[in-house]
Amino acid sequence: GGHAKEVKLGVLLGFTGPIESLTAAMGAGAEMAMAEATASGKLLDGASVTSVRADTGCIDNGLAVANGEKLVAEGVNGIIGGDCSGVTGAILQNVAIPNGMVMISPSATSPGLTTMEDNDLFFRTSPSDAREGEVMAEILQERDISSIALTYTNNDYGKGLADAIKTSFEKVGGEVTIVAAHEDGKGDYSAEVASLASAGGDILVVAGYLDQGGLGIIQSALDSGAYDTFGLPGGMIGDSLPKNVGSDLDGSFGQIAGSDSKGAEVFAEMAKAEGFDGTSAYAPESYDAAALFLLAMQAAGSTDPAEYGPKIMEVANAPGEPINPGELGKALEILAAGGDVDFQGATGVELIGPGESAGSYREIEVKDGANTTVKFR
């Protein structure tokens, strides 16, 4: 009812380029949240949310910034993105900050972004990789693993995560026999696996992406009998990995951002109904990013970034009613009534410090060809 407004959210992801295979689901996740809010009819007195997609190319700063500008020009009220940490930094510095636009990235996880000057305009629904390193070291230690070989995808995410794992693991007395990069999208990993195998280690930790180089490395390592147990950080957790690799993966373990919420499952269900893969990397985070925007706008009663920006931390964190995926309508109602929500979303959102996900993690083990949650940290 009332004066129906339009809320526009930019979805600025790498629809072409090296992570093009992830972004379809990410975009769908974000748009699902928008559709949900619109359908509830409760957002800002019945405003409808439209999504404006634009491409970053993941690695093309020029394109990403140009498209960021385009989004601003089209009058978006917030930007979901960017995806890869590199372009995210560029958009932040060249588009978001100058224009006072709020950005929530679902997937840029580089520790470098934590300290970047952002005028409180930048948030992310994924934790910094620094934290994941600590968690992984903890898990490794508990499992009595004394030495690991480590390979990472050669970008700021992989490198940062590998650094974090190495430092944390060595701090607790573990040995890292080799740290070798692998390039995504190259296909042939014999050289990497050969070196990793030669270096030895109890398990192989693969800080990569599950349907990129990471999968290739695991496949190749299993095939050649180099390793049969793998450590799997967040980028490697997803249903497609055990499905693709098969029973050989049983016994491998890892962790992914997420708290003790049933959000992820709910989200996966919802996604299935929508016809995309809800377990695809960063799709849940994308949903959460979009939802955070809408909740903050509702809380501020405004679509002006300057006004709703400060509310993001509020709606994301306690106190308040916990909100799972699919419950946006309820949340909007509470907020409209002046109440308080604690958005959990698909990933158990908890924003800390400079506005990034706190980093509760789910420990995962692959059993009978499926990821099972062992416990939460």
Place this chain on the structure above:
Amino acid sequence: MSDTVKHTLLFVFVGVLILLEGSTTFLNVFSGSWNSALVILNMGLISAIMALGVNLQWGFAGLFNVGIMGFTALGGLAVVLVSTAPTPGAFTAGGMGILMALVMGALTVVGAVAVYRFMAPGIARTLTLLAVLIVGFFVYRALFDPSVEAVEAINPALEGNIGGLGLPVLLAWPAGGLLAAGAAWLIGKTALGLRSDYLAIATLGIAEIIIAVLKNEDWLSRGVKNVVGLPRPVPYEVDLQNDPAFVERAASWGMDAVEGSTIFVKLGYSVLFAVVLLVLLWMAQMALKSPWGRMMRAIRDNEVAAEAMGKDVTRRHLQIFVLGSAICGIAGAMMTTLDSQLTPGTYNPLRFTFLIWVMVIVGGSGNNFGAVLGGMLIWFFWIKVEPMGIELIKLVTAGMADGSWLKDHLMESASHMRLFTMGLILLLVLRFSPRGLIPEK
């Protein structure tokens, strides 16, 4: 219509496109934002400079450089090395060691070359050569590895590299040119000196090697961890927004402070880039119209005869290759400055080498103005083909049922139109206007 008029009109056309981008939202293709128009203009200017550099090599000397990406990246590296603040303690921790190791490495290569030159061919030479290389390599690694480790250990989340000189960022532009020139000299010296010309594959390979070094040598520029927040030659928008005098001035233009500041900053870049472009263009034109240009044309027409007429073809090729690459380096430095960050992972041959080639060919190889036009025009399309494609597909799919598989698939694929269209433009130009839009006279 005389050629001059036609060519002026082409430039006017690009200008109009950019003006339209700034002022209208016609057909959803243009964004109607001056900010967006300026972003396109700025990258267009940089692209034009790159195209100018490549045109120098290709148009004037027929040198086929497919390593533009590498020189651009080196320009970016120069920005980090020149303009970032020095990392405290890095130099003492390992910087010295690294330098020594690099000198050692260079000495090894020089030594090996000397052995190859001055010893008579035979087993003895081969063995000595191998010995020099192997010993040199291990000494190099012994010096290099610990130093690198020491440097990378300094605050790795934020630094971990040797840092820069803390000089004004504008100095990084010529420095980028110099760095690229240095690399080009090395490549040219090896590749152009070969009996057959192997420049293409050498540049293609070395560009990949340069990117590999940038990605993996964290001590140099943090590798894939990127260097962010590079200094700028223009004021920060936020500072302007907080400056009452500026806010007032913006108001007098009828803009709010945010819009005013963003446009002001971008215009600042545009002016800087335009100045660089004009200076380079002037220099290229002057050179072209002089006896130097005549000599280059002669070399291009017939190398053997030019050589017999006393022209040192290899040296001239080297000269023009180094110059062209230097220009790409300058453009690369400018681009990194515009981005305010160096992200080695973003360098990709499709975008940084082949796209530049499309610009040069479409613009008109051998003609400096053509290269500039090509740079601006193709960049505009590179950005705008996507919205155009989406509109087109909307049109095509208008009749299809919503949610039909085909429609969804087409809409999703719309962004891949960009590559397709670039190819199409290139083919059409090669077919119907093989000398480009502004041909060599």
Place this chain on the structure above:
Amino acid sequence: MSGNPYQDDRGNKDSTITNTHGAGTMQPAHRKSGPTTKVEGDSPFLIGDCMTGGYGKGPDILHDCTIAVNPGEIAVIVGPNGAGKSTAMKAVFGMLNVRSGAVRLDGEDITQLSPQDRVVKGMGFVPQTSNIFTSMTVEENLEMGAFIRTDDFSDTMEQVYHLFPILKEKRNQPAGELSGGQRQQVAVGRALMTQPKVLMLDEPTAGVSPIVMDELFDRIIEVARTGLPILMVEQNAKQALEIADKGYVLVQGRNAYTGTGQELLADPEVRKSFLGG
């Protein structure tokens, strides 16, 4: 630069991307053959009759030019550089658009035929330069000469080897390793393998030493004696006209003088202007 923009390679010689080795320059006038018609009446065995034409869309280079040859004859074309001698040969061979005039072979109008089909009809051509496959062996060169033949050509090959004994010795050697004179023999041999009804040679002796030239002329005479009509362009005009039954002097695409070899040699005007006195 000048001319065709598609042929502007800006002097690029980078052999990692381009391979100019063996690239052709010939532009056949017809890619698909048109019809041939029988002609009545008496006509020389091969005749390019009143040919007018030029390259592509360029100006006419030949103007009403006629050249003809009969079995057992050697016809020689001479003339200044750029007169259109090679062009006339190409026109007869269908490498050039004949805008008016006709080419007739053995009582058949073949003006509309593509060069390949003229080969099938029995015309053999040895171009002025690059007239052998350098990377293929001598024997393979000869085989390629017989490419269009579907019958057993080993007899013909023996005949060629008999004519040029040195080739038999070098049959398994890449032709590119042969000396200039030997290469010319391969070239002629290759043309003979077609079992042509007429043989066309463009300056077969350019740049060969006197002794090889004599030998080549000897062989050409031998071939002609078997009854094969031979049409050739020569700059060594004096020697060539000495053995010619028929001589044509072309100037600027036109027939300037025609006669037997001896007549032309005796004509003082011809001697002065074209044979160097």
Place this chain on the structure above:
Amino acid sequence: MIVVEDLHKHFGGFHAVDGASLEIAKGSITGLIGPNGAGKTTLFNVIAGVLEPTSGRVTMDGEDITGLPPHELFHKGLLRTFQIAHEFSSMTCRENLMMVPGSQSGESLWNTWFGRKRIANEERALRAKADEVLEFLTISHIADLKAGEVSGGQKKLLELGRTMMVDAKIVFLDEVGAGVNRTLLYTIADAIKRLNEERGYTFVVIEHDMEFIGRLCDPVICMAEGKKLAEGTLDEIKANEQVIEAYLGTGLKNKDKIGADA
């Protein structure tokens, strides 16, 4: 003027030039003949710096010039023309000549930006010189045509003209005659003679046409199998048994038989 001492050039196992030693006198027009594959062009290419010799020495006026690249030889006054005319086809004939002189200040990039006055003056002088040369060769009318569009003979004259733009000492001509109409060839021969007489150029000429050699050359050197076979006046050479056997031959054997059976 040029002394070649025991020069070898091997391609793999093949000895194209195999111990050639010869001398070329100042002010002479020396003819170089020999069977196909004798190594004449290769010798030429080695002297002119296109190929590196396997061993041996070339001196010019007592100075060792072995293995110098062509552009350095050019500056020493050693020029060559090509068997197939190597004109700069997209440039006008005048430009073809104007580009020749070395050490033009306009060939330095720096001057093209900051020394434009000087360049303008130099250009004026060059232009005058080029026109003078065109005049000498009686081809003034083609000065502004693109060199790619003039006739083959004119191209050859242009080649010769380029050697006149500087003070050449010695000019190597590789088969000027092959494929050139005889009448034109003798015009060129006249030009060569005039250059030799009026300007004192030394010439070395490779040619298979004995008449041309006879008009022009003294002495004549005959090569075979990579070595010098004989040297002398053309008449002496023509009488030399070895030369006849290797090169000249004894004429047509079948000449009379032609037409007999036809």
Place this chain on the structure above:
Amino acid sequence: MELLNALVAFTNFVGVPAIAYGSQLAIGALGVTLVYSVLRFSNFAHGDTMAFGTMVTILFTWWFQSMGISFGPLPTALLALPFGIVLTMGLMLVTDRTVYRFYREQKAKPVVFVMVSLGVMFMMNGIVRFIIGPGDQRFADGERFIIKARAFKKMTGLDEGLAIKTSQGITVITAVIVVALLFWFLNKTRTGKSMRAYSDNEDLALLSGINPERVVMYTWLIVATLATIAGVLYGLDKSFKPFTYFQLLLPIFASAIVGGLGSPIGAIAGGFIIAFSEVTITYAWKKVATYVLPESMAPDGLMQLLSTDYKFAVSFAILIIVLLFKPTGIFKGKSV
């Protein structure tokens, strides 16, 4: 025993993968080299041609799988391969008709063709993504292994295992067959000889009655076949992704050039050189050394010449070094 272990470890991690990868590069390089020698230009679109062929094969594989057709222990893709080849041939012929033929008629210089192939590359890049999307596709099915590492250990009692994948086996066998067929075709058949003749001297081929358009057509057909086979083998062994295939262009060119552009044997040798150099130069010799050396001398470090980050750099460095000493590649290719 120890020596045997060292040998097996080396074979398993270096030998087998490098041979398989080398075969894939070799077949790819053969295609590049064929275009270079017959059609006279470096075909920048070759990687994307491979992608197209593989894509078609994948689509057919999926279709077969959905119909329940399988090929026993062998991958279904082998059944789909002929369809992939045929459609790729079609695409090549259409491209040739609409694009390249015009330039051939103009007698365009090779460089112009290179530029044109750049345009074709961009377009095919777009088309493949348009049809199958940019993502990773796996289509290998059937039995995955010929020998598994564990089975090998049990069988031999060694500490080190040796694994050979079906895809690796198929790759090598196919490569041998393809190469043998190609050589037989080029050197013994009339059509093959006419292709060599055309590549040697275009004009003379025409004068010998060889139809140039037919030669060109055969070349494209063979190139399409080689590209599809190389692409499918690579995809079976690893996985398919359009971007990966574009990037394959680099090692493939490197292979063709190291071996000697224009020389088929060179292309094969080049493929193996590049593959082996990528794997061995960055190989950590620690494991092998531990077996071979006496215990007291067992290495602490990885004994790695260069880190794997530089494996691509290595193949290019080798390329440049080879060219410095042998400017026309190892087997004298067709260069000036």
